[in-house]
Structure formats: C-alpha cells, structure tokens
Amino acid sequence: MSQKIAIQLKRLPHGEGLPLPAYATPGAAGMDVVAAEELTLAPGARHAVATGLSVAIPEGFEIQVRPRSGLALKHGITCLNTPGTIDSDYRGEVKVILANLGSEPFEIKRGERIAQLVPAAVQPAAFVEIDSLDDTARGAGGFGSTGR
Numbered sequence: 001m002s003q004k005i006a007i008q009l010k011r012l013p014h015g016e017g018l019p020l021p022a023y024a025t026p027g028a029a030g031m032d033v034v035a036a037e038e039l040t041l042a043p044g045a046r047h048a049v050a051t052g053l054s055v056a057i058p059e060g061f062e063i064q065v066r067p068r069s070g071l072a073l074k075h076g077i078t079c080l081n082t083p084g085t086i087d088s089d090y091r092g093e094v095k096v097i098l099a100n101l102g103s104e105p106f107e108i109k110r111g112e113r114i115a116q117l118v119p120a121a122v123q124p125a126a127f128v129e130i131d132s133l134d135d136t137a138r139g140a141g142g143f144g145s146t147g148r
C-alpha cells in the first residue's frame with residue numbers, strides 16, 4: 001500500500017457542517033465529495049456544483065474529479081468533463097461539473113454525494129520536436145483500425 005499524502009483543505013462558509021471527502025470503504029480509490037448547494041438539474045442541463053471546499057494539493061500531484069457510477073447508471077448524472085483536473089496550484093473552490101444526460105429532472109440535495117476525488121501523481125514531460133518518427137506495427141492506424 002502506498003503512503004498517504006496530506007492535502008490541505010479549507011472549508012468555505014457555505015461548506016460549514018458538511019462531511020469532508022472520505023473513502024466509503026477501506027479499498028475505495030476515490031473519496032466521495034458532497035454538494036454544498038441544492039438544485040434541480042433539468043434533462044440536458046449542466047452546472048458547476050459547489051463543494052464548499054478549497055485545497056492546496058502538494059506539488060507533483062493532482063486530484064481527478066470522477067463521476068459516481070450509481071448516479072450515472074440510475075439517473076444519467078455524470079461529470080461532463082470527466083475526469084476533471086484539480087491542479088496543485090488551484091486555490092479556488094473545487095466544483096463538480098455535473099450534467100444530466102437522463103430524461104428526468106434530477107434534484108441534488110445539499111450534503112448528497114455527487115462525485116469522487118481521486119488524488120494522483122503527475123508525470124511531468126516535455127515535447128521534443130523532430131522531423132520523422134520511428135516505424136511501428138500500428139503506424140498511423142487508429143480509431144478501430146484493428147477491428148471494431
């Protein structure tokens with residue numbers, strides 16, 4: 001099991017009284033995060049839902065904001081930009097961009113678990129421009145080139 005990293009967290013006034021992001025089970029990859037506001041998402045609508053939290057992630061890490069499968073399967077509620085990226089230098093409020101891809105309006109209650117936060121290591125890289133790339137078996141084949 002890898003070492004836990006500490007992520008500094010600041011609760012914003014409208015986040016008072018809400019549970020902090022937490023793992024639902026010991027083996028969970030993501031910490032469930034709850035809504036800090038109440039709203040109804042109409043079919044086809046999207047909204048950046050407040051969490052009432054801001055964070056300072058250690059350099060070299062990010063937090064990925066991922067949908068909850070149950071909300072997606074049962075109600076068509078997903079994170080539109082999945083996985084959302086929280087950068088280590090971001091100090092604004094963490095928001096969850098939810099979209100309703102279902103056919104019914106969906107009511108989000110304050111305190112309801114709406115997404116999961118997955119901390120992850122970031123691999124820095126730099127592009128090196130060259131004139132021609134090496135040959136491979138795949139070559140330029142993509143988008144189903146190996147079958148459907």
Ligand SMILES: O=c1ccn([C@H]2C[C@H](O)[C@@H](COP(=O)(O)OP(=O)(O)OP(=O)(O)O)O2)c(=O)[nH]1
Binds near residue numbers: 083088090
């Ligand atoms: O689901 C998300 C995605 C992003 N953010 C915040 C944290 C992130 O660090 C910042 C910028 O996100 P991103 O880089 O994905 O957005 P952008 O559209 O490229 O904006 P920017 O020009 O600010 O980088 O917005 C969230 O709160 N929730």
